[in-house]
Amino acid sequence: MKLSDRIQNIVTGGDDGWSVFYRARALRDAGHPIIELTMGEHDIGTDRAILDAMHESGLAGHTGYSLVPGMPELRAAVAARLQERTGVPTGSENVVITPGGQAALFAAHAAACDPGDAALFIDPYYATYPGTIRAVGATPRPVRVRAEDGFRPQRADLEATAGPDARSLLINSPNNPTGAVYDRATLEEIAGVCQDRDLWLISDEVYDTQVWEGDHISPRSLDGMAGRTLVVGSMSKSHAMTGSRVGWVAGPAEAIHAIGDLATHNTYGIPPFIQRAALFALGRGTEPEQQVAEPFRRRRSIVLRALDGQRAITASPIDGAMYAMLDVRATGMTGLDFANGLLDAEQIGVMPGESFGQGGAGHIRVAMTVEDSRLEEALGRIVAYAEGLMAARTA
Numbered sequence: 001m002k003l004s005d006r007i008q009n010i011v012t013g014g015d016d017g018w019s020v021f022y023r024a025r026a027l028r029d030a031g032h033p034i035i036e037l038t039m040g041e042h043d044i045g046t047d048r049a050i051l052d053a054m055h056e057s058g059l060a061g062h063t064g065y066s067l068v069p070g071m072p073e074l075r076a077a078v079a080a081r082l083q084e085r086t087g088v089p090t091g092s093e094n095v096v097i098t099p100g101g102q103a104a105l106f107a108a109h110a111a112a113c114d115p116g117d118a119a120l121f122i123d124p125y126y127a128t129y130p131g132t133i134r135a136v137g138a139t140p141r142p143v144r145v146r147a148e149d150g151f152r153p154q155r156a157d158l159e160a161t162a163g164p165d166a167r168s169l170l171i172n173s174p175n176n177p178t179g180a181v182y183d184r185a186t187l188e189e190i191a192g193v194c195q196d197r198d199l200w201l202i203s204d205e206v207y208d209t210q211v212w213e214g215d216h217i218s219p220r221s222l223d224g225m226a227g228r229t230l231v232v233g234s235m236s237k238s239h240a241m242t243g244s245r246v247g248w249v250a251g252p253a254e255a256i257h258a259i260g261d262l263a264t265h266n267t268y269g270i271p272p273f274i275q276r277a278a279l280f281a282l283g284r285g286t287e288p289e290q291q292v293a294e295p296f297r298r299r300r301s302i303v304l305r306a307l308d309g310q311r312a313i314t315a316s317p318i319d320g321a322m323y324a325m326l327d328v329r330a331t332g333m334t335g336l337d338f339a340n341g342l343l344d345a346e347q348i349g350v351m352p353g354e355s356f357g358q359g360g361a362g363h364i365r366v367a368m369t370v371e372d373s374r375l376e377e378a379l380g381r382i383v384a385y386a387e388g389l390m391a392a393r394t395a
């Protein structure tokens with residue numbers, strides 16, 4: 001039987017550099033001592049106290065259907081967290097709970113775009129973005145950003161790419177894969193374009209607790225933006241709860257209500273014992289979030305130290321999130337060739353920048369998700385490998 005065009009076109013052909021990831025996994029599974037710096041997942045599990053809350057909640061009988069847009073207490077807790085951090089008046093009616101940030105990205109685009117509309121996103125991008133846009137029937141349209149601009153979007157590029165058919169713009173700060181944190185001036189330019197072009201702004205803020213330089217500013221808090229911004233949030237990165245699948249969309253009440261209708265016909269809500277665990281986790285305040293983020297702050301310094309005093313690799317500022325985007329163009333290699341060569345020569349797995357779009361070409365992304373001493377060792381070997389390539393090139 002023929003499948004719908006829509007579902008068949010979610011993923012386009014080509015490996016986009018993901019073959020390096022799969023090769024590293026296969027080598028590791030075959031017993032090779034691979035240092036994997038590929039996936040954006042913490043090297044710690046979910047905190048025991050959160051798991052206990054989940055367990056107790058299940059045993060207490062919270063195992064049935066829950067209200068589809070989310071438990072009222074959890075919606076209220078997320079709303080309070082957002083209001084406290086952004087100053088934007090936010091109530092439960094502005095929050096719908098979703099199975100992770102990914103489902104929130106899907107729901108936000110479903111709310112913003114009709115089939116055939118163009119949906120803008122920043123390139124380099126988190127791997128699922130174009131497929132998520134295609135999954136709602138819209139057309140993904142990348143806005144390229146450059147390492148030379150700190151991977152921050154420029155107004156002229158946004159305007160040139162928008163055209164007459166764009167309905168939404170998806171941004172992500174702190175950013176995966178680049179580590180960029182957008183400053184107020186950048187966000188104001190983005191907001192200006194959204195207002196001029198009447199675009200929804202979909203703001204993926206799943207790394208909001210991982211900021212090493214500057215401040216996290218939610219564009220929902222900028223003048224005139226609360227009515228056209230859909231914030232995507234998640235407990236995955238902030239609380240090391242990737243497997244629990246709990247996130248949210250925050251935005252205008254009418255949009256949130258409509259996303260609730262979508263959820264009724266799609267997910268039918270989130271397991272109540274997961275929501276209660278999430279509520280427990282949020283109730284513990286910011287200290288546990290800081291503890292989850294702390295290793296990445298430390299490892300960022302390890303990366304910067306390792307790169308000091310060499311010329312083969314240039315790091316983009318690692319202002320936030322758990323990744324270092326390293327420019328390897330001085331070696332004469334593409335990101336893909338460098339990553340493949342590194343895996344073969346040094347048994348270190350990194351993501352080629354090209355796997356995040358053409359904006360990532362000539363880069364590799366290092367996930368700072370292994371323990372400090374292994375990261376330090378890996379960085380030493382990455383630098384030595386790059387220096388070897390550069391020396392061979394200039395010999």
Ligand code: PLP
Nearest residue numbers: 040100101102126176206234236
């Ligand atoms: N957005 C970005 C930028 C991400 O890096 C990720 C996960 O890596 C997600 C969204 C989705 O996270 P989750 O669905 O686990 O909340």
